């Protein structure tokens with residue numbers, strides 16, 4: 052019998068947050084309201100993505116180049132603006148740090164009261180939009196510390212342990228929102244007929260080991276030799292399989308659900324790698340740790356890294372405990388060459 056969300060006691064996201072915190076403290080209320088705004092942004096983006104091929108101005112490029120030096124897709128701008136507008140109305144968040152904006156964006160009317168900062172990648176993997184493959188949004192919530200009088204948002208240059216909440220939205224065959232406020236990892240599936248995210252996976256735990264390694268092997272000859280040795284190891288040993296979608300959120304969700312490891316190593320030319328720390332690797336590391344996994348730069352825990360600038364990059368090795376440890380053993384040359 053087809054089970055419909057209304058047929059069971061469906062738990063919405065904002066209610067789940069309050070259940071998680073088992074309290075109605077001001078901070079609990081704030082986090083619940085913030086997660087509600089995130090879910091509104093996700094619904095608006097999901098709706099536009101499902102009609103991208105039909106709506107004028109949703110596909111293709113704007114002709115501009117963003118702070119990352121990447122050509123800006125129309126969807127990047129739309130999604131970035133959606134987050135700004137839903138949080139402007141929220142009253143809670145006074146600063147937004149986005150992959151799409153060089154400078155931190157201030158919402159002055161929220162600043163005296165709203166002591167939270169949203170760090171986000173509004174649409175990650177946007178090159179997939181034009182070919183109807185999955186894309187994602189990644190978000191992280193921090194408390195503002197101090198008064199940021201110089202507008203430099205220096206208090207954001209702290210380790211990932213400062214995160215109050217983090218998660219992502221995977222716009223795939225269904226739209227799934229995965230989040231944690233430090234009490235486990237939980238997933239909600241959007242029921243478009245209700246316009247609600249309904250709890251679909253509670254207390255997600257990543258397996259200690261998994262068969263998947265996820266990396267762009269096209270960069271093989273740009274890596275350090277130790278990474279090539281890890282790849283040679285998984286090529287030679289039974290039980291490994293390669294899966295790489297080229298869009299971070301989908302690749303990470305597969306690892307979270309099935310186990311294994313996602314790698315975005317630095318190269319000889321760019322040792323810091325491609326992925327950003329504050330609004331990509333740190334929120335994903337927060338989630339993975341909450342699910343019993345790990346995230347490393349190869350030399351230290353991602354959550355311990357203190358960035359020197361908002362758009363700092365970092366190498367990323369993330370997933371099952373055993374698989375991340377194996378990669379690290381090659382990086383630290385603790386494994387004789389096979």
Ligand code: P6P
Nearest residue numbers: 175176177267297298299300325
């Ligand atoms: P490469 C997409 O452009 C992105 O930022 C992430 O979503 C993805 O994991 C990575 O870059 C893919 O990079 O070098 O493999 O194409």
